[in-house]
Amino acid sequence: MSQEQWILAVLVGLVVLATLVGAVLLAIRVFRTRQMLGTLGVGGKVAFWGAMVYTIFPIDVLPDPIYLDDIGVLAAALLYLGKLVREHRAAQRQLPGQAEPRDEDTRRPVS
Template sequence: MSREAWLLVVVAGIVAIATLVGAVLLAIRVVRTRRLLTGLGAGGKVAFYGALIYTIFPVDLLPDPIYLDDMGVLAGALIYLTRLVHKRRAAGRQLPGQPDAPPDTGRVRRPVS
């Protein structure tokens, strides 16, 4: 093989590994949101399980060495789940798995210098 062909193979390998790592990191973040699912309703559960099934399922829009479509689905699910969480918090509902909010004392904390 020529030097240019080897360079192309190495660059393609690096891109494939980088997208795989990105997809795995996004999948981990989606899985960490699982503890909030009971408070997010059916839409949250569909987004969570749909994103994970799409990522694991071997039939994709793009071939498996290219994980950009998987990353897009996982990122979309994270954005949707994050919006659901913020909407629930704005409505004043406590989500399962979330720590209780500390009581507001009205005092301003000043940094210690």
């Protein structure tokens, strides 16, 4: 192999390694986000398990050394699960039977 081919092989290897690390980090964030939710609705379960299976399953849109599609699926699942976490937290702030949160200065309901 010539020096140019070695350089190209090393660069390709570094890109593959970087995308693999990115996919693993996103998978960890998706898993942690799922743990923050506690109970997921059906959509949350499908998003979580679908992203995990797609990432691990060897048959993808792109071959597995190219993790860009896996990163996209994990990022979409992370965005969706993050939205569910925000909705879950907002729902817990105002439990049924509680008064509306009030602005401390005016004592009027916050809109």
